[in-house]
Amino acid sequence: MKKLDAETTPEARPNPDTLSGAPLQVRGLSKRFGGVTALDGVDLSVASGEAVAVIGPNGAGKSTLLKLISGVHRPTEGEVWLGEQRLDRMPAHRITRSGIALAHQVPRPFHGLTVRENVRVGAMASRPHPHPGEIDEILARCRLDTKASRPADSLRVLDLKRLEVARALATRPRVLMFDEVAAGLVGRELDEAIDLIRQVHDQGITVLLVEHIERVVRELVDRVLVLNWGRPLAEGTPAEIATNEEVRAVYLGDGDRAQAPPARTAATGPAPDTAAVLALESVSAGYGDMVALRDFSMRVEAGQIVTVLGANGAGKSTLCATIMGAVQARSGSVHALGQDITGMATHRRARLGIAHCQEGRRIFTGLSVAENLMLGAPLALAKDEVRGRMERVHAIFPVLAERATQQAGTMSGGQQQMLAVGRALMADPQVLICDEISLGLAPVAIDALYGALAEINSQGVAIVLVEQNVKRALGIADHAVVLSRGRVSYTGDPAGLLSDEALDAAYFGTTDDTTPEAGSYSLLAAPVSRPLSASEGDPS
Amino acid sequence: MIRTTHRRAYALAGAALLAAAAGCAGNASSSSGSSSDDGPIVIGTSISLSGNTVLNQIRDGYLLAVEQANAKGGLEVGGKKRKVELKVLDNRSDTNTMIQQVRSLVLTDKAVGLLGSCCQQNIDMQGQADALKVPLVMGALPIELLPKGKGYTWDSFQSLADGAKDFFEVAAGAKTNKKTLIVTNNDAQGISTGKLWAGTGEKAGFAIAATKSVPTGTTDFSDVIKAGTSSGAQVLIASMTPPDCFAMWKQMKALAYKPKLAIGLQCAQTPGWGSLGKLGNGTLVQLNWSDTAGLPDTDLIVKKYGKKYTNLTDLGSVALGLHEATILMDAISAAGSTDAAALNKALAKSTTVSAQGPVKFVDNKSVSPTFIGQWEDGAIKQVWPAKGGSPLASLSGLG
Amino acid sequence: MSLDVLAAGILAGGLYALIGLGISLVFGVLGLMNLAHGELVIGGAYLASLLVVDSGWDPLLALPLTMAGVALIAYPLQRYLLTPLLRGDKSAPLVATFGLSLLAQALFQGGFGTHPKSLPAPYATSGISVLGLRIQTIYLIAFGLTVLLCAVTHLVLTRTRAGSAVRAASADPATAAVLGINVPKVYAMTFAGAAALAAAGGVLTGVAQSFTPSSGMPLLLTGMAVMALAGIGSVGGVFLAGVALGVLQSVSVQLFGGGMRDVVVYLAFFLVLAIRPQGLFRKAAG
Structure with a gap:
C-alpha cells in the first residue's frame, strides 16, 4: 500500500529503527480531579503492532487513561512512554506528532468543512504534510472517497465514525486509540466498523481499544485489561476475561450479596384501577x-x-x-x-x-450543601416548611446535616449522591x-442509598x-x-x-x-x- | 421542540426588525426627476440627520431658501423660470454613505449644485465635488480649515483667527489678571485650536498660564483644574466636546476654581448647555449669527422657526442653511444656466447678501462675521460686538 | 503622586464598578454579553431627567423610581426576546442586544434630541473637604451608593434562596429546571436587576457629568474593562476592579498626561487578559 510506504520513508519517520518498533508504556499512571481519583496506578505495556482492549464498568477510568496518553489531561502521577520518548510532559499537539492518535467516541467533525477538508486538517499535525494523494488514499481506505466533497455535517453515524478514524489516520499515527468507536452501531454497521479497525491494525499500527461491545473486543484483540475504580482488576485473553468471576461481579454490581431486602411486599398493593x-x-x-x-x-x-x-x-x-x-x-x-x-x-x-435525580448527580458544586437542598424546595415555600422538609431529609441522610455549610463539591461521591437524592426529596x-x-x-454507599430509597x-x-x-x-x-x-x-x-x-x-x-x-x-x-x-x- | 423553535423564530424576527428600525431610519428620499430643460432644477445635499451629528436646523434653512425662491416662481434659466427641487439625503453621520449619496445625487438625480453638511464631512465632500466637477456651497467649516481643492467648493463661514481675536477683545474689556488657561481635546483640531488661541492671546497681551489637552470622554478634570488654581488663571478657554465641558464645569464649581471669564468653544454652543442651570450662566460662546445684529432675513428666520428652535445657536444654523442655499441659487440665476462650469464662474463673482451678511469669495472662501454670546438663564445673549448686544455680565455660574 | 489624584481615582472608580456590575451579572448568569448595557445606563439618565428636569425632583429621590422603571422595561426584553434567542445560536442574542442598543439610541434621539443633558442637583457642583482633600460631593455619594448596591447584590446572591436559584440557574440551567426553578424567569429577573443597577449608574452619571443619546458606548466599554479585570462571578471583585480602573486612569493622567489615559487603561486591560484571563480578583478555576 502506498500509504505504508510513505509511513516508513525516512522523511516521515526521522528515526525508523528505534521508533517503528517502539512500545507504548504506561507506568504507575494516576489522575485525580479535585478529590476524586479517576485513575490510580495503572501499568500497561503495548508492544508495537499489538492490539489491546481496555474494558471496565462506567467510571472505571478507561477514557481518562486514553486522555492521559493523548495529552488531553495531565497525569497526577506516573509516566507515559512511546519507545524512548516520554510523552506525559509534552503538549498535546507534540504527542500527536510523535505518533499517538485518538478516535473519539462521539465524532467531532469540524462543521462547515467538507469530509476531505476535515481529513486535511487532521493531517496538519504530521510532518511533512501528506500530499493530496495520501489523503485520497486514507479516504478510500475509510470508504469515504465517494463522499469526500460532501459537508461533514451531512454524514450519518457510521460515516462520521469513519471520518473520525480517517482524521486520526491522517496524523500518521503509530498508535491509534479508539474510544468506544463502535458504540451505537448495530448489524452491518458494526461489521464494517470492526473491519475498519482490523484494517488499521493490519497496517502495523498499534491499536488500543476502549470498548463495551464484547464482539469487537473478541474479534480484534489478543489481550484485555480490565479496570475498576481506576485500578487494574484483571488482565488476560478475551476468553479468560469472559469467564473471570471477579469481572462478572464488577459488571453486575454487588447485588448477589445484597439481594437482602427480601421479597419486598409492594408498599401499597395497588388495585388495577x-x-x-x-x-x-x-x-x-x-x-x-x-x-x-x-x-x-x-x-x-x-x-x-x-x-x-x-x-x-x-x-x-x-x-x-x-x-x-x-x-x-x-x-x-x-x-x-x-x-x-x-x-x-x-x-x-x-x-x-415529579423529582428527577439526574445521572451524574448534577449538584451545584459551588454552593453549600444546605443551599443545594433549599434549591430543591419551591421558592415560594414558607421558611418553616422548608426547615421541616430539610429535617426530614436530614433524618434520612444524617451526613447532610453534619455538612450543611460545606461546599457541595468537596464531599465524596457517595455523599454527593445522597445530596442529589436529598435535594430531589426537598420538593416533596x-x-x-x-x-x-x-x-x-x-458498596457501602450503595447500601445506604438503597436503604434510603426503601x-x-x-x-x-x-x-x-x-x-x-x-x-x-x-x-x-x-x-x-x-x-x-x-x-x-x-x-x-x-x-x-x-x-x-x-x-x-x-x-x-x-x-x-x-x-x-x-x-x-x-x-x-x-x-x-x-x-x-x-x-x-x-x-x- | 416545535414550540421553542417557533418562539425562537419570532424572537429572531423581532431582533431583525429592531436592527432594521434602528439602522435604516433615515434615507427616505424619492429619486424621480432629472434636470431636463422643463422640469425643476435639482440641487442636492447629503447631510447628517441621524447618528452622532444631527443637522436638522441646517436642513430647515436649506428648505426655507428653496421655498422662498419657488414662491417667487423659481429661478430664471435660459430665459425661463424653473422651480427648484432640493433633494435631501441623510448620510447618518457616515462618510462612506455620504460619498455614495453625493455620487448618486449628481449622477442619478442630475443635481446641478450641492450643499454641504458639517465639519469633517464638508472636507470629505470637497473631494467628491471636485471629482464630479459640480459646485458645492458649504458653511459650518471655518474657512481656515478648507483644504486647497480644485475650485468647485465654496465655503462661506467664520474665520477661526477672527473668532480668537474677537474673544480677546472682549476679554480685554473685562477686569482680569490676563492669566489664561487653555484646555482642549487632544485630537488634531483641538490641538491646533489651542495653538491658534494661545498665539492670538499672547499678541493681545494675555499670558498663557497653562495649556492642557485631554482625550474626548474625559470625566475627571482635577489635573486641569489644579493647573488653573495653582497658576491663578482668571481666563479659561475650553475647546472640547459638550460632555467634557459639562463634567469640567461641574467639577470646577465643586473644587472651587473660579475663573472670571470662560468661553466654551464647541461645547457651550449646544442648546443643551441650558440644562446645566445656573452653573452655565456667564459662559461665553462664539456665534455665527445673532438675532440682534441686524442681519438680513432675521425676521423671516425668527418668524418661521422661532417656535421650533428657541435658542440662538439653533436659529443660527437655520440662518447658515438659508445663507448657503441662497448663495447657490443666486449663482444659478446669475449664470442663467445650470451648466456646472458657468455656475462655478458665477459663484466666484457672487455678490449675495443673505442671512450671514454679504458674500465675497477670495480663493473660494468668504468670511462671515463672528459674534460672542453669553449664557444667561438658559438663553444666549449677544455681548459682542457691542452694537445690538447686551453688556457683558459676570461669570456668575461658577462664582 | 498626590493624595487627591488617588482620591479622585478611587471615587470615579465607584461609578465604573456600578456600571461593570450589571454587565458582569448578566454575563455571569446568562452567559450573554449585553451590548445594550450602555443604553440601559443612559436610559436611566433620560428616565430620571423626566422627573428631575421636567418635574423638579431631586435626582436621589428619583433614583429608586428610575431603577424600578428601567427594570420593568428590561424584564420583558429578556423574557420574550433574548431568552428565546439564547436557546439557539450563541451569536443571535449578542446581535439582538446590539440591535437593541441602536434602537435605543434612535429612540433617545427621537424623544429627547441630540443635545447633551445633565441632571441638576446641588451636590453636583458642591465640594467637601475630607482630610484636607477637596472632593466633589456627587462622587462621594456615587461611591457610597455603589458600595451599598454592591453589598445588596452580594447579599441577595449569597444569602437568599432567590439568590441561590440565580446561582443554580447560572451553574446548570438544565438541573435548575428539573428542580422546579423557572429558568427563563430567573434570567429575566437577573437582567432586570442588572438594568436597575445600570439605571442607578445612569442617574449618577447624569448628575456628575452629562449624557447624550450616544454616550452609552463608552460606558459599555468601561464596564467591559471592569468585568475583564474582575473576572466573572464575584461582586467584590467587580467593585475592586472598578476602583482599580479609576485609580489607574487617574494616576496615568498624572504621570503621562491626559493623552495617554486610554492607552494605559487598555494596555492594562490586555495585560490582565494575557496574564490572568480569569481576571485579577478571581482564583483560577481548579
Missing part, C-alpha cells in the same frame, strides 16, 4: 434524525418502585429526559398526577411533584426518578429506578422494564429477570430483528454499556 401517578403512552422521542425511544408505554402506580434497565443506548436517559421535558415527545403522551404533561415546561413538571415529590444513582459508588418509598413516594446495577435494582423493585434499542423488551415481575439467561434474552432479545447475531453477545457486554452521551471518568 388506581390512577397511575405516571403513565407514558406510546411515546417516541429522540435527537435530530435519531430515534432513541420508540413506542414506549409504562405505568407507575402510587407507591410503586419501577426499575428501568437496559444496555448501552437503550434509551434509558432519553426516557428520563422525556418524562421531565428536557426532550419533547414526538408522539404519544405523558400523564402524571392526573394531568397531561406532554408539552409542559420542565420546571412546571417539577412543581407538579410524589414521583422520584433516580437515574443511575449507584454509579461509581462503593424508606422514601415507604412514605408513599413512587420511584422510577433507572439502573445499571441490575441485581440491586431487581431486589427492590415491584416492577421491571427492560429497554433494548429504544423498545421495551421486557416488562413484568422483577423475578422474571433474575436468571442470567432471562436477563440476556431481555437485553438482547429476539425482538430486535436488525441484529441477527444478537444471540452471540455474552453477559460481558451487557449491563456494562452506557449511553453514548455519558462522559465517563471525568467528574470535573
